[in-house]
Amino acid sequence: MKRWFYILFIIGAILSSQALADETNFSASVDKKAVALDDTVAYTVGISGSGANSALQPNLSAFDNLQMIGSFQSSNISIINGQTSVQKSFTYTLRPKNVGPASIGAASITINGKTLQSDPIQISVTKAEGKPQKLQARQANPFGNMFDGFFNDPLPKFNRSQNIEDPIKITNTVNRTTAYVNQLVLMTFTFYRRVNLYSQPGLGLPKTTGFWSINLSDSNDQPKQVTLDGKQYLAQEFKTALFPTLPGTFTLDSATLTYQLDPFTNPQTLKTKPITITILPLPESGKPASFSGSVGSYQITAGAKTREVEQGQPIALLVKVSGQGNIKTISEPQANLGQDFKKLLATSTEQISHNQFGVFGNKTFEIVLIPLISGQETIPGFRFSYFDPNKKEYRTIISQPIEFTVTPAKHPLPKEYTADINQADNLVKITIPWRRIAKKILTILFSIYTLVIIFIGLWVWGVKTYRQKLLSDPIKLRTSRAKKVAAKRLKKSYRLIKESKLKKFIGEIFASVTSYLGDKYNFSSLGVTADQLKEILSHKGISSQAQTKLDNFISECDLLRFTPASLTADKARELANIAEELIVLIEKG
Secondary structure, eight states, rough: OOOHHHHHHHHHHHHHHHHHHEEEEEEESSSSSSTTTTOOEEEEEEEETGGGGGOOOOOOEEEEEEEEEEEEEEEEEETTTEEEEEEEEEEEEEOOOSSEEEEEEEOOOEEEEEEEEEOOOEEEEEOOSSSSSSOOOOHHHGGGGGTTTTSSSSOOBBTSSSSOOOOOEEEEEESSSEEETTTOOEEEEEEEESSBBOOOOOOOOOOOTTTEEEEOOTOOOEEEEEEETTTTEEEEEEEEEEEEOEEEEEEEEOOOOOOOTTTTTEEEEEEOOOEEEEEEEOSSOOOOTTSSSSSSEEEEEEEOSSSSEEEHHHHHHEEEEEEEEEEGOOOOOOOOOOOOOOEEEEEEEEEEEEEEEEEEEEEEEEEEEESSSSSEEEEEOOOOEEOOOOTTTTEEEEEEEEEEEEEEOSSOOOOOHHHHHGGGGOOOEEEOOHHHHHHHHHHHHHHHHHHHHHHHHHHHHHHHHHHHHHHHOOOHHHHTTTTHHHHHHHHHHHHHHHHHHHHHHHHHHHHHHHHHHHHHOOOOOOOOOHHHHHHHHTTTTTOHHHHHHHHHHHHHHHHHHHHHOOHHHHHHHHHHEEEHHHHHHHHOO
């Protein structure tokens, strides 16, 4: 029976993975089907749906009569009514080689064990039009239109007969290399040039694994004259807001810039130095019970849509939290409503803006209540807690109280409303049979005395045997107990779901998997990052199916840490099932 149970469990995991991949859309497109010899083509591969969050770099077929000169990756995460949607796109800038037909082979990607493939694309290359090349809009580069007027600035064109020292330079910096989880890290890529280029450059920003990113640059950002190393340059900045989602040490890879000085030389690529950023966990000391992960600086206001409402009829309260930080992590403020109100529902809307200095905006919650009694009512201020990284302390802000009048009901209230009113009066008297309890306690104590003597003897023998086995081969013992220890932690995770402690659940379920892998393959799992885990397991012979499922599990945990408001009990149980399936799959392998 146990064997059949595992077989059915694995079949269910495979079928669910295939169903997940079926919900994933994969497509490829170009911005033009006919291109001049001195122009470029933007080739975009898009992934959306339930499997996009775990998607890696797609596999590209050969380009016929086309040359890749730049690439860019972007992603978008949106949360609507608690449902998370992920979209990823990979854009490649292609330059034609010769006049005539050209083609792009089918691209492919593997998600949850299923391979998706795009259609091939045919392109016609026409003769050169004799005008400067430009990348087309934001398909070729999300900063593409920031280069508008690129060839109309006062810089001279490159001349091979001239000896211009350092015509192009690039830098990539961050405003801080140590930050707290969910604290803004501002990344600035700067492009310096002393000459006009033959064609528009291709910009490649580093991948931001472990961060939620927002592009802060737009077409209004104009180049400026600067002096660098005693030379005059025209400098243009591209800013990106990064919000770390978990603690650890992360490395931003090199940023790249591909450019061509004249039509007689091949494109060249410059790279910046990688950047290492240390992300600190938020302190436990002083953390309010209502804290849900928001970091930054915020204010709160509250009010009612109307000043008067009939008893038993709904009234909508509007609570707005605004400020600077990651607006998506703002959770619903709390207030003590007492027994005089019944809460029906709460919805939220977001407004997010940004500039070159950061991200700001507001999140408005509409909370619908039913007043159960009539009279002059006052709802106390709503409370919202956040961490201030500048002062390194937690703060709790409280809105002003909300006052309104409740007129008597014109019709009798429903039974469920009147039951809520009388609930406090329906007290149950409890009588405790002390004599019967005392008699049972004496019987139990006598039985316990006998069992304790037996238990002590078994315990002494067990400890002695255990120590001998531990000293003989501690690594083997650790490996053999890996599954048993993981099962205990998974059981604790399910208990946290039942207790509605979903924030603690995320940490516990992630620790149960990483600790299991550490015990199974004999390495320290304390503080290990997702990238370090992949590197360690790549040398341990873990199957590709288990590695894919582990990548999906880590991505889900990262996303739920970052957006705790979207975590429901059903989602938590689904994540716990994935963890169980992963452990069963590794044990079977």
